[in-house]
Amino acid sequence: MKKLSKTAGTLALTLAVAGLPGLGTGTASAGEFHGAQSTQSHYGVIFHIDAGGDKAIKKTLNNVENLLNDPRVKGKLTVELLANSAGYDVYLKNNGFEKRLRELQKDGVILAQCSNTLREKHVQRSKLYSFVHLVPSGMGEITLREAQGWAYIHPSARNTSSF
DSSP, rough: OOOOOOOHHHHHHHHHHTTTTTTTTSSSSTTTTOOOOOOOOOOOOEEEEHHHHHHHHHHHHHHHHHHHHHHTTEEEEEEEEEEEEGGGGGBBBTSSOHHHOOOOHHOOOEEEEEEHHHHHOOOOOBBTTTTTTEESHHHHHHHHHHHHEEEEOOOOOOSSSSS
């Protein structure tokens, strides 16, 4: 087998990559890319909310709902919404989100609140919706879920104007 010079090898690699659809120009042309495909029978996803206020809550709930409705993973998901720090606002009674949270729970979403946050912020459990589950520590929950192979999603409310 004849060995290529470094320059010839680089040229051959460049030409090979250029011949692959969508790789030569750095962008795929319309119709060639269809997004990632579902290759597993089940996906675990933990959404983390640690910011309070309507913008952060709406954005996070929208993200959860969008994932649940993605046809590629619909029916293949276990989703958990974990609140800690100022994110406990999502579970405060009379915050205007009870209906959406109940619908998410009906769709199988696990609603979890960090117990450490409640203790540190002096928030009584009775201030939260009764259907929310407590976990000992938010960081422990994330660590365990990631070790189980779950995806971690942390939506941010920064620079959002439409949520």
